Amino acid sequence: MALLDVKNLSITFETPDGDVEAVKGINLSIEPGECLGIVGESGSGKSQTMMAIMGLLAKNGAATGSATFNGQEMLNVSVAEANKVRGADVAMIFQDPLTSLTPHLTVGQQMREVLDVHRNLSGAEAKKLCLDWLERVRIPEAKHRIDQYPHQLSGGMRQRVMIAMAMLCSPKLLIADEPTTALDVTVQAEILDLMANLQKEENTAIALITHDMGVVARMCDRVAVMRHGEYVEEGQIDALFHNPQHPYTRMLLDAMPRIDRPHEAAEVTLTQSENILNVKDMNVKFDIRVAGGLFGKKLPLRAVDGISFDLARGETLGIVGESGCGKSTLARAVLQLVPPTTGSVLWMGRETAGLDRQAMKPLRKDLQIVLQDPLASLNPRMTIAASIAEPLKTFQAELSSNERMHKVAEMMERVGLDRNMINRYPHELSGGQNQRVGIARAMINRPELVICDEAVSALDVSIQAQIVALLKEFQTDMGLSMMFISHDLSVVRDISHRIMVLYLGRVVELADRDTIYTNPIHPYTKSLISAVPIPDPRIERTRPRIQLPGELPSPLDPGAGLRFLPSKRHCDPNYRPQLNEVAPGHWVAEHDSLEEIMETEARQLAS
Incomplete structure (x- = not known):
């Protein structure tokens, strides 16, 4: 008998514009351990299906049909009946652990509450079980972390706490709703490995909700593909990936960027004379106040720590690295949105570091940025036409109102927005449409340089593919240069000519896109690449993964930058690893062998 059996499930929401049918008579089943x-x-x-099963639909939602867990009906039961099952036999991990955890309770208090409610455990026995699970999900210094609050933990650690809480009562079914979407690629790999181990050790069944076919290839036994509230295809993992039957499934697979099979980037011949941007020894330092002493103390945070690079006309430089490595700070310092502490930024041969706002204003026409969250970067009180037209008012003030609107309409059409949307507001558009508005606004004055800061990370895979294709098209037509910042290494390889890998504010490797993926040299680069899931289950099952022990060190730790050079760490914690050219155009920071690094980390964790 199936552990979870859903028959003819339909979900309808009442809205001011009429009823919306979100799920339309679907059937699904999950076997134990699957x-x-x-x-x-x-x-x-996807999510509403599982929310209905868990009894968590919004008040305006109604579910019909049947959903039985171990033969017990779960749909439309009382809260008391649902609470007997959820949290104990069925647990759920949500996408954003920070909003799912209670901010004013410590990790230990929240975990013990679960045990008190579902297993009637408290005191030393409950604390021992909580510590045991925190260690099983590989949270370092669990005895210390159990008394911390959620905001004191990294995103990866918060997600591990959520998994530990979900597993406290040894549930038979774990529902994971986009559990790795917002995580760095190495943390994502660790979370997926952890869930896979729990599946094997505890025989836990998992319902994994995701839009990432690479994650599916790594984790799943069976796949169900949903579109517009219906299942369009379902099958075993190998059959669905290698012989998809429905056009929508094929589209999802084709749209996924693959780190092992990149699409062609726009051709560009790089010569020194064509460099339009030269950054030399840039440093951005912030003083961070931390606890200590009567009034606390200030520690220097080196967000950008001596970075140098060039950018050629028509070139895309991909910038990758985990959260906190300095990617966004570097981008803002190049644009003088954050003042560099020291260093040089030459734009078209002109020094811009140190220029004030008024002096930078004429240069803004050629220096643009597309941000991660388009809804937050657009004025909600302005129509999208007004937002796109605003740069024209500043830099082409001689245009008449009709001429300006004509240019806006042309650009909207160019980025795939219907001209009829000209008077709509951002909240009336989808995420992909708002991102197109952000791109149109950045491109309207035909800039020389556009920085894309996680510009596609929040988009569905098909929309992401369209936006990447659009950026490539602009680059070909305008000779545009780009800095493309992302934690998704597959997308970066797809769009970039060269790739720069950052670690705690420093460059650890820089090379052309093919070299850096086929011949990575620095251990950190190897670790990042090995963690990227490939949407092919046969490849994923056999790929080795380089897993560096321990958490990403704090950038406030003076010796953190020497994690890959432990032989120098104890001699001089202020030493900066040198960047050496190991082959033409291929630069690698000093590092010890991977074996030495892992031995040192293991000794430190053991002590």
């Missing part, structure tokens, strides 16, 4: 992947794009009904 991992079922539920994939599809935003609005397909």
Whole structure:
């Protein structure tokens, strides 16, 4: 008998514009110990299906049909009946652990509450079990972390706490709703490995909701593909990936960027004379106040620590690294949105470091940025036409109102927005449409340089592919140069000519996109690449993964930058690893062998 059996499930929401049918008569089942992947794009009904099963639908939602867990009906039961099952036999991990954890309770208090409610455990026995699970999910210094609050933990650690809480009562079914979407690629790999181990050790069934086909290939036994509230295809993992039957499934697979099979980037011949941007020894330092002494103390945070690079006309430089490595700070310092502490920034041969706002204003026409969250970067009180037209008012003030609107309409059409949307507001558009507005606004004055800061990370895979294609098209037509910042290494390889890998504010490797993936030299680069899931289950099952022990060190630690050079760490914690050219155009920072690094980390963790 199936552990979870869903029959003819339909979900309808009452809205001011009428009823919306979010899920339309679907059937699904999950066997004990099985991992079922539920994939599809935003609005397909993936999350609402599981929310209905857990009794967590919004008040305006209604579910019909049947959903039985171990033979017990779960749909439309009382809260008391649902609480007997959820949290104990069925647990759920949400996408954003920070909003799912209670901010004013410590990790230990929240975990003990679960044991008190579902297993009637308290005191030393409960604390021992909580510590045991925190250690099983590989949280370092668990005895210390158990008394910390959620905001004191990194995103990866918060997600591990959520998994530990979910597993406290040894549930038979774990529902994971986009559990790795917002995480760095190495943390994502660790979370997926952890869930896979729990599946094997505890025989836990997993319902994995995701839009990432690479994650599905790594984790799942079976896959169900949803679109517009319906299942369009379901099958075993190998059959669905290698012989998809539905056009939508094929589209999802084709749209996924693959780190092992990049699409062609726009051709560009790089010569020194064509460099339009030269950054030399840039440093950005912030003083961070931390606890200590009567009034606390200030520690220097080296967000950007001596970075140098050039950018050629028509070139895309990909910038990758984990959260806190300095990617966004570097981008803002290049644009003088954050003043560099020291160093030089030459734009078209002109020094811009140190220029004030008024002096930078004429240069802004050629220096643009596309941000991660388009809804937050657009004025909600302005129509999208007004937002796109605003740069024209500043830099082409001689245009008449009609001429300006004509240019806006042309640009909207160019980025794939219907001209009829000209008077709509940002909240009336989808995430992908708002991102197109952000791109149109950045491109309207035909700039020389555009910085894309995680510009596609929040988008569905098909929309992401369209935006990347659009950026490539602009680059070809305008001779545009780009700095493309992302934690998604597959997308970066797809769009970039060269790639720069950052670690705690420093460059650890820089090379052309093919070299850095086929011949990575620095251990950190190797670790990042090995953690990227490939949407092919046969490849994923056999790929070795380089896993560096321990958490990413704090950038406030003076010796953190020497993690890959432990032989120098004890001699001089202020030493900066040198960047050496190991082959033409291929630069690698000093480092010890991977074996030495892992031995040192293991000794430190043991002590």
